Amino acid sequence: MTSITIDIAEKRFPAVGAAPAREIFRDFRLEVAAHEFLVLLGASGLGKTTLLNIVAGLDTRFRGSVRFGMPAPRIGYAFQSPRLLPWRTVLENVVLPLPSGPASQEAGRAMLEEVGLADLADAYPERLSLGQQRRVALARAFVIEPDVLLMDEPFVSLDEANATRLRELLRALLHRRAATVLFVTHDGNEAVALASRIVVLEGTPAQVARDVEVRLGLLERASPAKVEAFRHTAGLALAGRERTGTA
Numbered sequence: 001m002t003s004i005t006i007d008i009a010e011k012r013f014p015a016v017g018a019a020p021a022r023e024i025f026r027d028f029r030l031e032v033a034a035h036e037f038l039v040l041l042g043a044s045g046l047g048k049t050t051l052l053n054i055v056a057g058l059d060t061r062f063r064g065s066v067r068f069g070m071p072a073p074r075i076g077y078a079f080q081s082p083r084l085l086p087w088r089t090v091l092e093n094v095v096l097p098l099p100s101g102p103a104s105q106e107a108g109r110a111m112l113e114e115v116g117l118a119d120l121a122d123a124y125p126e127r128l129s130l131g132q133q134r135r136v137a138l139a140r141a142f143v144i145e146p147d148v149l150l151m152d153e154p155f156v157s158l159d160e161a162n163a164t165r166l167r168e169l170l171r172a173l174l175h176r177r178a179a180t181v182l183f184v185t186h187d188g189n190e191a192v193a194l195a196s197r198i199v200v201l202e203g204t205p206a207q208v209a210r211d212v213e214v215r216l217g218l219l220e221r222a223s224p225a226k227v228e229a230f231r232h233t234a235g236l237a238l239a240g241r242e243r244t245g246t247a
């Protein structure tokens with residue numbers, strides 16, 4: 001676990017063809033404490049994925065800095081789509097971020113056991129349901145024992161029962177090895193179910209519009225009525241509903 005200090009003086013994408021240049025962040029600052037599970041909510045196209053890519057070090061074309069509270073933190077990233085390599089087996093996909101060797105194979109198999117996919121270690125991704133593919137992506141993000149976990153709508157497009165099971169799995173995985181989490185979702189209920197803190201982004205360039213601590217027990221988080229009541233009192237009643245009818 002580590003704290004993260006994000007300071008983006010400017011992030012813009014240049015014009016491409018007919019699409020004009022776009023300023024995504026200006027003077028944007030976000031401090032994430034080491035123990036936090038921070039959920040980012042905000043309308044489509046605001047820059048949430050861009051922010052995760054900057055924290056991951058995948059996007060370095062910005063003015064500013066991302067500082068961690070420890071040197072060289074391990075960063076796990078579960079992308080919006082599972083991004084499994086179709087020509088590699090499930091186990092091979094999970095151990096991709098590790099050096100090759102028997103210890104990594106063993107760690108990969110243990111990870112698959114934890115996410116309930118031990119039987120599919122030698123299968124190819126095309127055989128897997130979307131829920132299973134998302135489990136593999138979780139295993140791949142966790143196999144490096146991350147200090148920071150970046151998750152970009154990792155449970156999107158799953159039916160509610162499957163998404164609930166995966167949220168429970170994520171909680172169990174984090175219980176065993178704590179990480180600082182930055183989690184993007186459009187689903188305000190999912191945000192309240194998981195977060196210790198919810199940050200709502202708005203505007204162009206994106207700014208923090210709301211920053212809410214979530215102090216609810218597990219039972220309250222599992223109760224739709226309690227979640228709805230929390231969203232209402234925290235001023236999050238509409239946050240995360242921007243996609244209604246457009247997804």
Ligand SMILES: Nc1ncnc2c1ncn2[C@@H]1O[C@H](COP(=O)(O)OP(=O)(O)OP(=O)(O)O)[C@@H](O)[C@H]1O
Nearest residue numbers: 013014016022024043044045046047048049050051
């Ligand atoms: N490589 C790129 N070149 C040009 N524009 C880009 C590039 N990547 C993203 N953008 C634009 O930057 C804006 C922010 O994109 P980003 O994917 O970060 O938004 P988001 O908040 O994650 O959206 P969503 O919730 O739909 O995933 C969008 O308008 C997008 O079209």
